[in-house]
Amino acid sequence: EPEVTQTPSHQVTQMGQEVILRCVPISNHLYFYWYRQILGQKVEFLVSFYNNEISEKSEIFDDQFSVERPDGSNFTLKIRSTKLEDSAMYFCASSVTGYGYTFGSGTRLTVV
Amino acid sequence: SQQGEEDPQALSIQEGENATMNCSYKTSINNLQWYRQNSGRGLVHLILIRSNEREKHSGRLRVTLDTSKKSSSLLITASRAADTASYFCATVTSYDKVIFGPGTSLSVIP
Numbered sequence: 017e018p019e020v021t022q023t024p025s026h027q028v029t030q031m032g033q034e035v036i037l038r039c040v041p042i043s044n045h046l047y048f049y050w051y052r053q054i055l056g057q058k059v060e061f062l063v064s065f066y067n068n069e070i071s072e073k074s075e076i077f078d079d080q081f082s083v084e085r086p087d088g089s090n091f092t093l094k095i096r097s098t099k100l101e102d103s104a105m106y107f108c109a110s111s112v113t114g115y116g117y118t119f120g121s122g123t124r125l126t127v128v
Numbered sequence: 129s130q131q132g133e134e135d136p137q138a139l140s141i142q143e144g145e146n147a148t149m150n151c152s153y154k155t156s157i158n159n160l161q162w163y164r165q166n167s168g169r170g171l172v173h174l175i176l177i178r179s180n181e182r183e184k185h186s187g188r189l190r191v192t193l194d195t196s197k198k199s200s201s202l203l204i205t206a207s208r209a210a211d212t213a214s215y216f217c218a219t220v221t222s223y224d225k226v227i228f229g230p231g232t233s234l235s236v237i238p
Contacts, residue, residue, distance in 0.1 A: 049225065049226075051228075057169065057230075058216070058228050058229065058230040058231060059216065059218075059228040060228075061225045061226070061227060061228075064225050072225060105168075106173060107170065109226075115158055115159055115220055116159075116161075116176055117161070117164075117173065117226055118173065119171040119173065120168060120170065120174075121169065122169075122170045122171075123168035124168075
């Protein structure tokens with residue numbers, strides 16, 4: 017069964033450093049998403065991406081965040097200057113239709 | 129505003145019993161999905177029910193949807209210790225995003 021692949025599974029970074037989280041969506045999917053889950057809390061929407069541009073973003077997705085689909089297969093989330101409160105599990109998801117989603121297994125980001 | 133709210137927040141049952149989790153939401157939806165998450169792990173999609181469907185089954189899972197009451201329920205029959213996890217309902221109103229509820233933590237005691 018096709019999967020959404022996320023790398024790395026766990027990343028530790030120093031506060032203030034830039035971090036890039038990588039995702040390989042399912043190949044024929046057209047819609048791409050990032051979500052995050054702070055430990056013990058609910059899963060929160062960050063951003064959706066369609067037709068090579070952001071279609072919607074949440075209040076969390078401020079100027080420190082950016083997304084890119086650099087080569088037609090990868091979908092990345094960049095955090096420019098990480099803060100302690102960015103520590104969370106980050107999930108990538110993709111969809112063919114925009115209504116049914118496949119999630120990756122997540123990247124646990126720890127900012128120290 | 130919170131779109132999906134699960135009830136109860138936590139549920140503890142004996143192995144073999146049935147577990148029922150409920151979800152309420154506020155606005156019209158295209159579909160509603162249930163996910164499972166083992167502690168510290170990824171989200172596993174369980175089942176999707178469209179707004180024009182009332183009930184759906186998948187193995188030991190049964191999901192109902194009542195759009196007039198804006199509510200859904202997930203029933204896990206004959207529970208097993210391996211069913212211990214958090215269960216989230218997630219509503220989809222547009223193609224832009226799915227909104228998760230806070231989840232129900234299910235403990236199945238062997």
